[in-house]
Amino acid sequence: MADRTRRQSPVLIIGLGRFGVSLATQLVGQGREVLAVERDHGLVQRYADSLTHVVEADATDLEALQQLGAQDFSTAVVGVGTSIESSVLVAVNLVDLGIDQVWAKAINQAHGKILTRIGCDHVVFPEHDAGVRVAHLVANQMMDFIEFDEDFAIVKMRPPRDVIGKSIDYCHPRKRHKVNIVGIKGPGSPFQYAQPETIIGADDVIIVSGHVRDLERFADFSERKR
Secondary structure (H helix, E strand, O other), X not given: OHHHHHHHOOEEEEOOOHHHHHHHHHHHHOOOXXXXXXXXXXXXXXXXXXXXXXEEOOOOXXXXXXXXXXXXXXXXXXXXXXXXXXXXXXXXXXXXXXXXXXXXXXXXXXXXXXXXXXXXXXXXXXXXXXXXHHHHHHHOOEEEEEEEEOOEEEEEEOOOHHHOOOEHHHHOHHHHHOEEEEEEEOOOOOOEEOOXXXXXXXXXXXXXXXXHHHHXXXXXHHHHHO
């Protein structure tokens, strides 16, 4: 019950740069209430009508956050990225206010280490993560790439030629390539869970999970076979 309440509760977002705006817009689209705090007057005016609540304030000032009722939020996100000092000061304030879940954007590993040490529950590296994702898309025949850990990912891709027209059970992707085909989408059809008897078509899109190196080899194998 507590987790569901938190998922439905308002979110406090500090900073309306590209990361903060993207996050706030997505949350509002999901029906979540958002309070965005930004000290740039121009940005406050720009997003005042598209977000739930936008307030002009300096979040490095603990008293200003208290006046806004920041301590009543269960989730807060530090989207400040241009100044490490400001980011850390904001994060310290949110941790000191006792907010249950504090997320923070980091611009490099050193910044992330500081944010973790001062008590942030989650540190994200949007620029780094985007770079890793695009590198995999550029270097291989992948259509999408999501890494869950340093050594495990799920990718969307076209099937290699040698599995086309065959069932997954017949191809044995796990035995031959150390990857699992977990989903499949035919032209004009929604994604479906892959079954042992599922036949893979030439125009299908498949979802494959596995260790990153194995997925890269599988994708490279796909490229060589075409």
